[in-house]
Amino acid sequence: MISRTIYYRIILITIIGFSSCFLSAKNDKPNIIVILVDDMGYSDLGCTGSEIKTPNLDKMASEGVLFTHFYNASRCCPSRASLLTGQYQWDAGIGHMDYTKSELPEYQGYLNNQSITIAEALKDNGYQTFMSGKWHVGNKQREWWPDHRGFDQFYGTPAGGGLYFYPSQFYDRPVYWNGEEQTPDSTWYSTDAFTDYSIDYIKNRRDKGKPFFMYLAYVAPHFPLQAKMEDIDKYRDTYKVGYDVIRKARFKKQKQLGIASADLPASEPVYGDWETVENKNNEALKMAVYAAMVDCLDQNIGKLMSTLADEHIDKNTVVMFLSDNGACQTSWNKTPEARLGSRDCNAAYGTWYNVSNTPYRMRKSQEHEGGIITPLIMHWPEGLKGRGVRISEPAHITDIMPTCLDIAEAKYPVSYKNKVLDPLDGRSFMPLTRGIEQDKDRAYFWEHEGNRAVRVGDWKLVSLHKKDWELYNLKADPYEMDNLVESHPDEKNELLKKYKIWADEHGVQRWPLKR
The missing domain is CATH 3.40.720.10 (Alkaline Phosphatase, subunit A)
Structure with a gap:
């Protein structure tokens, strides 16, 4: 038969063990x-x-x-x-x-x-x-x-x-x-x-x-x-x-x-x-x-x-x-x-x-x-x-x-x-x-002081403030040297549509800010 002292020691050790496990679990993050x-x-x-x-x-x-x-x-x-x-x-x-x-x-x-x-x-x-x-x-x-x-x-x-x-x-x-x-x-x-x-x-x-x-x-x-x-x-x-x-x-x-x-x-x-x-x-x-x-x-x-x-x-x-x-x-x-x-x-x-x-x-x-x-x-x-x-x-x-x-x-x-x-x-x-x-179809958007851009997949549409849009295929042209905006109107229009919807949803204003 286990003595009362040994019994309480077992209970204490068990509690300490559970506590240690709990602390260890907390610190695992x-x-x-x-x-x-x-x-x-x-x-x-x-x-x-x-x-x-x-x-x-x-x-x-x-x-x-x-x-x-x-x-x-x-x-x-x-x-x-x-x-x-x-x-x-x-x-x-x-x-x-x-x-x-x-x-x-x-x-x-x-x-x-x-x-x-x-x-x-x-x-x-x-x-x-x-x-x-x-x-x-x-x-x-x-x-x-x-x-x-x-x-x-x-x-x-x-x-x-x-x-x-x-x-x-x-x-x-x-x-x-x-x-x-x-x-x-x-x-x-x-x-x-x-x-x-x-x-x-x-x-x-x-x-x-x-x-x-x-x-x-x-x-x-x-x-x-x-x-x-x-x-x-x-x-x-x-x-x-x-x-x-x-x-x-x-x-x-x-x-x-x-x-x-x-x-x-x-x-x-x-x-x-x-x-x-x-x-x-x-x-x-x-x-x-x-x-x-x-x-x-x-x-x-x-x-x-x-x-x-x-x-x-x-x-x-x-x-x-x-x-x-x-x-x-x-x-x-x-x-x-x-x-x-x-x-x-x-x-x-x-x-x-x-x-x-x-x-x-x-x-x-x-x-x-x-x-x-x-x-x-x-x-x-x-x-x-x-x-x-x-x-x-x-x-x-x-x-x-x-x-x-x-x-x-x-x-x-x-x-x-x-x-x-x-x-x-x-x-x-x-x-x-x-x-x-x-997700290859994920769209990324940017705007600051009228400079704008949208990227989906390899295609990126970008413009400087008050300048025309430029279109680049970043896979073929990662440094944005070959503007394809005239030769790929469909890609330009699709990206521009996405940009306008996004800008409206997020409250993006024209620059300079009027209010």
Whole structure:
């Protein structure tokens, strides 16, 4: 006969065993980290053709999945709204930018209550949530900030980009920690600081018995050109050979990597002869500073990935990396007396955008491929089959929200806080990682400031503001060089019909906005 003491010990051990199983089951869900960078061109990573040193991101791509034809929404605020909500930006309330003042709900300039963020959705499914970096989807009122839209903790700036050294001399970008304004010291650099707070969260602030969702939104490499001297020094001589040599070298590498067509030329360059550039050293230094900013990003992502390994959570943490739009054409220098790259510098890299976007045409805010295409890297050792997989099928920034829900085994709610939600426009791209082909008839749509596009299958209809429509077959002509609009009227009319129906359904207005 079992004694009372032994009996109670058995009961206690059984309870502890059940509890352990329960805790283990709770912690089986993967952690999810989404990393968004600002104004980075398609070819600015080593794994997409660059000479810039990005070993950590290249390693993530070689161990995980690289989506070579992932689409964003062509500019900061729209891309962020679509990423966070899984909806086209008009449905989320940010049809243009967060500074837009309009009575139209599609252009109100902050996330609306008919949308739910990834953080809000995952928080209701047992996740803890953290954000670091640039918000830029509503900053004027406190209730629009990240910690009122599902994030338990927030470090960064509710406003836009352009903040590197503190304080910014050119942009009003206060830094906050959970609503309290901070006063960083002279050593502060945003790329480092946003990472350091993310690492501190992972090490010290999270409940280690629960999964977490982290949104890390850097401002780099958006202008102004400001970087740390030790990073600039790595590239001082690299770009003195000029635009064309670098662009051709990137394209050659892309062909070797298998992400550019071996039998097609790149799009036509926009720059002239390097020998006609008046101050070559100054022009080369612009790109050197830009490269330093990308290099610093990679260093910090390396620190983040090392932290995951140190915490023994790297195997079951999903990390996604992408850019909010293509490279930016801005070419001014408002501080010609300042040293390029310093905290006193308010300059952009101008013509080099065409190198960053190799091999594509156009740039940020436009809907040709150079404005909307980004590499997306996905790293998840326990959840992805194969290593170094490349996926060339298209996917869209609205797909990130449903993909996160899919990974977390969570459902998109019909309503939230007594508000009926608009449906998702995106869909999970996890089937693509398992070799399941996407719906070939799926339509993708874009519009920003009158620039417009629609893609179905290999066909894409696109136009610049107030310009005629152009038609391309992206399978045969991925760099949009051979306009087929006159020879294929049926394809043009079918795509245009789809675009008009979509624009009407989502409240897309003519540009410039009248109300």
